[in-house]
Amino acid sequence: MHQNKSNAVDVAAEVGGGTNDFAPAPIGAGMGLRGVERWLARRMLSYLHDPPIRIVLWNGEEVACSRESPVARVVMRDRGALYRLISDPDFQFGELYSSGRLTIEGDLMAFLDATYRSTSANGTYRGYLSDWFHRPRLNTARRARENVHQHYDIGNDFYRLWLDEAMVYTCAYFPTRDATLEAAQQAKLEHVCRKLRLTPGERVVEAGCGWGSLAMYMAEHHGVKVKAYNISHQQIIFARERAAAKGLADRVEFIEDDYRNITGTYDAFVSVGMLEHVGPKDYPTLGRVIDRCLTDSGRGLIHSIGRNRPLRMNAWIATRIFPGGYTPAISEMTRILEPYSLSVLDVENLRLHYALTLEHWLARFERSTDKVRQMFDERFVRMWRLYLAGSLMAFATGWMQLFQITFARPLNNDLPLTRGHLYRTGK
Amino acid sequence: MHQNKSNAVDVAAEVGGGTNDFAPAPIGAGMGLRGVERWLARRMLSYLHDPPIRIVLWNGEEVACSRESPVARVVMRDRGALYRLISDPDFQFGELYSSGRLTIEGDLMAFLDATYRSTSANGTYRGYLSDWFHRPRLNTARRARENVHQHYDIGNDFYRLWLDEAMVYTCAYFPTRDATLEAAQQAKLEHVCRKLRLTPGERVVEAGCGWGSLAMYMAEHHGVKVKAYNISHQQIIFARERAAAKGLADRVEFIEDDYRNITGTYDAFVSVGMLEHVGPKDYPTLGRVIDRCLTDSGRGLIHSIGRNRPLRMNAWIATRIFPGGYTPAISEMTRILEPYSLSVLDVENLRLHYALTLEHWLARFERSTDKVRQMFDERFVRMWRLYLAGSLMAFATGWMQLFQITFARPLNNDLPLTRGHLYRTGK
Numbered sequence: 001m002h003q004n005k006s007n008a009v010d011v012a013a014e015v016g017g018g019t020n021d022f023a024p025a026p027i028g029a030g031m032g033l034r035g036v037e038r039w040l041a042r043r044m045l046s047y048l049h050d051p052p053i054r055i056v057l058w059n060g061e062e063v064a065c066s067r068e069s070p071v072a073r074v075v076m077r078d079r080g081a082l083y084r085l086i087s088d089p090d091f092q093f094g095e096l097y098s099s100g101r102l103t104i105e106g107d108l109m110a111f112l113d114a115t116y117r118s119t120s121a122n123g124t125y126r127g128y129l130s131d132w133f134h135r136p137r138l139n140t141a142r143r144a145r146e147n148v149h150q151h152y153d154i155g156n157d158f159y160r161l162w163l164d165e166a167m168v169y170t171c172a173y174f175p176t177r178d179a180t181l182e183a184a185q186q187a188k189l190e191h192v193c194r195k196l197r198l199t200p201g202e203r204v205v206e207a208g209c210g211w212g213s214l215a216m217y218m219a220e221h222h223g224v225k226v227k228a229y230n231i232s233h234q235q236i237i238f239a240r241e242r243a244a245a246k247g248l249a250d251r252v253e254f255i256e257d258d259y260r261n262i263t264g265t266y267d268a269f270v271s272v273g274m275l276e277h278v279g280p281k282d283y284p285t286l287g288r289v290i291d292r293c294l295t296d297s298g299r300g301l302i303h304s305i306g307r308n309r310p311l312r313m314n315a316w317i318a319t320r321i322f323p324g325g326y327t328p329a330i331s332e333m334t335r336i337l338e339p340y341s342l343s344v345l346d347v348e349n350l351r352l353h354y355a356l357t358l359e360h361w362l363a364r365f366e367r368s369t370d371k372v373r374q375m376f377d378e379r380f381v382r383m384w385r386l387y388l389a390g391s392l393m394a395f396a397t398g399w400m401q402l403f404q405i406t407f408a409r410p411l412n413n414d415l416p417l418t419r420g421h422l423y424r425t426g427k
Numbered sequence: 428m429h430q431n432k433s434n435a436v437d438v439a440a441e442v443g444g445g446t447n448d449f450a451p452a453p454i455g456a457g458m459g460l461r462g463v464e465r466w467l468a469r470r471m472l473s474y475l476h477d478p479p480i481r482i483v484l485w486n487g488e489e490v491a492c493s494r495e496s497p498v499a500r501v502v503m504r505d506r507g508a509l510y511r512l513i514s515d516p517d518f519q520f521g522e523l524y525s526s527g528r529l530t531i532e533g534d535l536m537a538f539l540d541a542t543y544r545s546t547s548a549n550g551t552y553r554g555y556l557s558d559w560f561h562r563p564r565l566n567t568a569r570r571a572r573e574n575v576h577q578h579y580d581i582g583n584d585f586y587r588l589w590l591d592e593a594m595v596y597t598c599a600y601f602p603t604r605d606a607t608l609e610a611a612q613q614a615k616l617e618h619v620c621r622k623l624r625l626t627p628g629e630r631v632v633e634a635g636c637g638w639g640s641l642a643m644y645m646a647e648h649h650g651v652k653v654k655a656y657n658i659s660h661q662q663i664i665f666a667r668e669r670a671a672a673k674g675l676a677d678r679v680e681f682i683e684d685d686y687r688n689i690t691g692t693y694d695a696f697v698s699v700g701m702l703e704h705v706g707p708k709d710y711p712t713l714g715r716v717i718d719r720c721l722t723d724s725g726r727g728l729i730h731s732i733g734r735n736r737p738l739r740m741n742a743w744i745a746t747r748i749f750p751g752g753y754t755p756a757i758s759e760m761t762r763i764l765e766p767y768s769l770s771v772l773d774v775e776n777l778r779l780h781y782a783l784t785l786e787h788w789l790a791r792f793e794r795s796t797d798k799v800r801q802m803f804d805e806r807f808v809r810m811w812r813l814y815l816a817g818s819l820m821a822f823a824t825g826w827m828q829l830f831q832i833t834f835a836r837p838l839n840n841d842l843p844l845t846r847g848h849l850y851r852t853g854k
Binding site: 176331332346347352353403410412423 | 601737771774778
């Protein structure tokens with residue numbers, strides 16, 4: 001299949017060009033190599049559909065499958081690393097990379113690009129062995145709190161190092177490719193508000209509000225009253241302080257509680273970047289919450305990472321980065337709305353915007369690795385580098401999508417005929 | 428539930444105001460009425476969730492459930508009509524209305540509006556009895572040809588009476604509410620072309636091309652080469668004549684064949700108003716055809732009537748109007764694309780545009796009923812009035828949707844960042 005070169009990827013390769021790997025553990029020189037190990041390394045490459053990469057074993061020997069010149073080399077620094085990788089590749093790649101038992105010689109971005117493209121172009125989903133080791137975690141209210149704590153409560157100071165000033169930790173919206181991250185995040189907030197067609201005095205509920213940027217933007221720029229729910233303690237504290245400092249505390253209420261406990265009725269329901277944490281077993285619950293809280297003239301918007309078809313999360317991401325996470329296909333997302341005949345008005349795929357967003361995040365992260373290492377340790381730096389770079393490449397190669405779904409009650413005819421209002425310049 | 432009054436419906440009520448019913452069969456005066464029949468008539472109204480309508484029985488007696496003043500009266504002109512209606516309401520309403528054994532006193536549009544709103548607001552789908560009598564027909568290639576013949580081959584002269592000049596028999600796109608039908612159909616063709624981002628010299632395949640307007644528009648205004656498939660003989664003949672007259676025969680090839688037999692590869696796949704005839708059992712087939720014929724940089728668009736959730740077609744429509752027809756929910760439509768990881772870029776719901784389109788069609792139809800009666804008979808006039816008026820109200824009350832889904836290959840990054848290009852004025 002023709003390899004469709006992307007602009008986003010080209011830019012990404014430049015930005016990510018500084019992520020050449022290093023070698024924290026010594027090569028196990030002198031350790032013998034068995035014939036079966038060479039064969040296993042080759043199996044590993046064919047499992048990835050033979051991308052142009054090579055595997056370097058602990059004695060320095062190189063294994064190749066593709067005849068193309070390699071864009072990167074994967075160095076297995078000890079025998080155990082190879083056996084671990086083979087036993088559970090989706091999970092162990094991240095583990096071994098984080099600990100430095102597996103390193104990348106050459107450009108990490110080029111390596112990720114090659115493997116994602118190869119899988120994206122050839123991949124039919126095969127029930128990976130790792131699926132059985134890593135069953136999705138259930139998101140009970142208590143478990144959800146633990147899961148969210150693990151990712152979002154690791155310190156606002158850490159996120160401040162590489163997010164935009166407004167601390168928006170979801171896909172931005174780039175009106176043009178060269179917009180700054182700050183401008184693109186503000187444009188995203190405005191884009192969401194326009195899709196919801198907010199008018200002053202309306203009541204809005206937000207499920208999963210992060211550090212509160214959207215809630216405050218809606219109140220400040222569209223004159224609405226907002227109740228914003230979040231179960232991350234650190235984020236809620238931060239959001240309340242910001243709202244007070246901005247004089248918005250009377251119009252934005254931050255509630256430290258689960259989306260399942262939303263009460264009241266609202267003119268708009270909005271959720272940006274929470275669905276990834278809900279998990280498909282709780283989609284009916286989310287649907288019930290939306291139906292319960294939306295007025296007859298209400299509108300809603302769900303913004304979430306998604307897939308082109310139903311697929312399990314990568315096991316490492318679902319364990320180390322987003323425990324309990326799941327990124328749905330559109331057919332799964334719309335099943336949240338179908339039982340209540342909520343009418344889908346608009347779906348927009350912002351995939352390339354997430355690739356651009358991640359380029360900015362990764363570049364800022366790389367400029368702050370000394371500080372991150374001081375806050376945490378080298379393993380943490382490698383883990384987050386892989387997560388950010390891997391996500392960038394997943395969006396750039398069409399492996400992941402970003403869907404914004406706008407919806408309303410079926411009998412609501414107070415709808416604009418065209419979507420032109422989203423593209424007016426100025427306010 | 429609050430009855431959300433729609434603009435579209437208000438306009439519709441004016442346009443459709445001329446469709447007051449008449450009484451072709453005499454009331455069966457003197458026929459006795461049994462107590463059970465009064466009870467059955469009341470059951471009928473409660474089955475419809477007690478809309479503000481009354482049933483008038485053959486002896487002139489009125490049955491009411493709602494305490495609101497009635498917007499219309501349903502007159503059962505003989506005992507058998509009531510029993511038929513009760514036995515299989517979804518199918519028999521259309522049958523009895525067409526034959527005149529059931530008539531509407533008052534405004535047909537107001538009657539349809541009231542019943543759709545009542546069902547739309549209260550309805551959870553109940554496995555209607557009629558589902559069992561009217562199982563969906565399979566659309567084998569031969570059966571598909573019969574089904575299409577039954578609707579589209581009844582005579583181009585008939586359709587010319589009430590369609591626009593370009594003979595576009597699908598939802599138009601009204602940039603403004605007061606656009607003419609002619610302008611709105613041209614705007615729809617342009618909207619589709621912009622979504623596909625056609626460039627001169629590209630190859631396009633169209634599945635289900637009607638009388639050929641889109642194929643010719645694409646060739647004439649966007650400089651592409653088109654192969655357009657259709658199994659309606661009358662439509663293909665008409666389309667070929669038009670293309671020859673316009674000097675487009677070298678750029679547009681009309682092929683009288685089933686979409687399953689599409690050959691070749693194309694830069695764009697487009698299908699406007701065919702999916703309704705495919706039926707969900709053949710969605711995997713359609714997906715295979717799309718995957719087979721689309722290049723790596725190819726884009727696609729499917730335009731189809733849809734639903735807010737999976738629901739059977741109305742039995743009468745699926746028998747008398749569109750045999751083998753089915754209107755899918757988004758979760759069903761995306762299953763065409765998922766097996767091939769085709770990436771959904773955009774979904775737009777044009778529901779209100781179809782209500783406006785049908786207002787124009789119905790008004791033109793009503794102005795031509797004398798001619799239609801000459802071409803066919805009174806039963807045909809009543810059948811088509813009910814189909815057009817019922818469809819109008821189904822869109823106006825959120826019972827039916829119109830989805831345009833745009834998609835591309837997962838690795839295709841040659842995509843505009845925003846949808847602003849759809850809303851530029853001029854070409």
